[in-house]
Amino acid sequence: MSDRAPEQMLDPLWRGLVGYRVIALGYAGVLVLRGFPEYRWPLGALLVLGGLACWTAVTGVGYLRPVWPGRGWLAVADLVVSVAAVASTLAVETPARIASGVPVLPTVWVAGPAIALALVHGPLFGVLGGLVVQASVAAVRGHLGAPELTDLLLIVASALAVGYAATVLRRSAAQLRDAVALRAAVAERERLARSIHDGVLQVLSQVSRRGRSLGGAAAELGELAGEQEVALRTLMTTDPPSVRPDGSVDLANELAALATSRVTVSTPATAVPLPEAAAREVTDAVRTALANVRTHVGAEAPAWVLVERLDDRVEVSVRDDGPGIPAGRLAAAAAEGRLGVTGGIVGRIEGVGGSARCVTGPGLGCEWIFELPVGGGSR
Secondary structure (H helix, E strand, O other): OOOOHHHHOOHHHHHHHHHHHHHHHHHHHHHHHHOHHHOOOHHHHHHHHHHHHHHHHHHHHHHOOOOOOOHHHHHHHHHHHHHHHHHOHHHHOOHHHHHHOOOOOOHHHHHHHHHHHHHHHOHHHHHHHHHHHHHHHHHHHOOOOHHHHHHHHHHHHHHHHHHHHHHHHHHHHHHHHHHHHHHHHHHHHHHHHHHHHHOHHHHHHHHHHHHHHHOOHHHHHHHHHHHHHHHHHHHHHOOOOOOOOOOEEEHHHHHHOOOOOOEEEEOOOOOOEEEHHHHHHHHHHHHHHHHHHHHHOOOOOOEEEEEEEOOOEEEEEEEEOOOOOOOOHHHHHHHOOOOHHHHHHHHHHHHOOOEEEEEEOOOOOEEEEEEEEOOOOOO
16 A cells, blocks of 8 residues: 555545535525515625635636645635635625524524534644634624524534544555555465575575584584574564554564574563664664674673563663673773674664663673663654
8 A cells, every 4th residue: 555545545535525515505596586686786696606616616626636735734724714705794784684683694604614624633723723713703793692603513523533644544545555565464474484494495405414423613603503493583583673653663673583593582472663764773873782792702602681671661681691891991992992782782772862871891791781761862
């Protein structure tokens, strides 16, 4: 489904609005013809009616235009025209007829912009549009009585209902689009997984077993093949990464793909959403920390990654059981211009509004702890 799908779901509501305006225009025309001899300016009433017909045609074309971004401005212009049409009643009607409670010249036709605003911007804007229209009606009649309040209630109720329906349809269409995209991604992943399982995984498994049995340099090759087999199996069984409608990414899903035979990744059962940029930087920082474990502790040294979602923050820790980092070693490395830790780990986390600290000491291993505020993103 395309990104236009949510707006396309509203097309029937727009067609209903245009149909309503045409019917309301016909009703206004009948009232003008019935009261034609009693108008103070009969020709003016016909001119206003003709103007309403032309504007109905203009808005009809605009409102029925598929996925047109100008609908919002057209709805605002529609509101201005409707208020002007209500005000024209003062020019064509006699004060006595206005005082007697005859309908304003455009009658229920003026409810159109309230509904249009509700479709474009939601129920609140629709209600505001209805209040503006009915305020102009009350100003023309000089009072706010039971008929005016009844009309106001009907317009507000219509705007609320249509605006809420539009909001639900947009949300449902967006969810359906995401579900279709996810289903396509899962189907493609399953197709690739079948091919990989029948070829690459079997070869890696055979190389791993054979290399370990031969020993020596072949054993190291077998160990590497085993790690890649585990990593590939994890990638195949992990949900495909996807950006949510709000721009967030599941950090737990991203980090789970880093698991290997020597790296254990523990994540919550539920998603840990972070802005896409923040999730990418945290994942890269974890990769750097794991690379440091392999380089400084040993190629076969185990490491543990833990992801936690707390009330006000997301916490990620990367731990090993190596000899630890001597006091002052990180500061000395930064002073010497070796910025692997400063830039690759601390800089990445601080760059997205988080904090990074290292808990270590001789014989204590090393544990990096990254903390990011919930809802935080790149700065």
